Amino acid sequence: MFKDLDPLLHSQLRLSIMSVLISVETAEFTFLLGQTKATKGNLSVQLNKLKDAGYISIKKSFRNNYPLTTCKITTKGIAAFEKYVEALSDYINKKKK
Amino acid sequence: MFKDLDPLLHSQLRLSIMSVLISVETAEFTFLLGQTKATKGNLSVQLNKLKDAGYISIKKSFRNNYPLTTCKITTKGIAAFEKYVEALSDYINKKKK
């Protein structure tokens, strides 16, 4: 009846992150910080979890001498997100099945 | 940008429970057990959390000498569920806003 909700995506912050990344080519750490209103620490750990899962890729470089962290959703991440959304609809579209 | 997701509803099992209750007049403990595939212990604690939040009401009685726990979603619960669904759509309908 209820499909499992990918626990990696079923987290407020990680879902926000993915939601931003899915509609954008790439996003910088500071941009995500502003969009999600998360703390830096929290954002940092959640980005790494998404990376470890292969849902996003993270590129580290420098710009104007400052560290620059750039994130991009992967094909796998897109698929997982879409699957999550579909599973969720079983929960929220209480259609009689 | 992102509305907060009611943490009481943002839980796989509690969401399953509410999803069932929203489409049904009342539901017995054992019925919910079957629908959600949860363990009895887990179901018991999550039902009580929903009750404490005023999202459901729980009636305890007996049938054929056995305890009978009957659950029903409240008006408050319906409102909370609908609000949750609406907030979620900001996350999953990645429409450019």
Place this chain on the structure above:
DNA sequence: TTATTTGGTTTATATTATAAACTTATTTAG
């Protein structure tokens, strides 16, 4: 030259979800 800011990461804590173990009563089997 020390204080502040930028752009993060690591670690500690508090909360949660979950299942294991327990309880109370009932029915069934020997």
Place this chain on the structure above:
DNA sequence: CTAAATAAGTTTATAATATAAACCAAATAA
């Protein structure tokens, strides 16, 4: 009749999570 199994839950212990506080290194400003 009594021991074992089943029903219907609840309580408690554990493991996993999310989150923020504290930390760090480099750059800039005072």
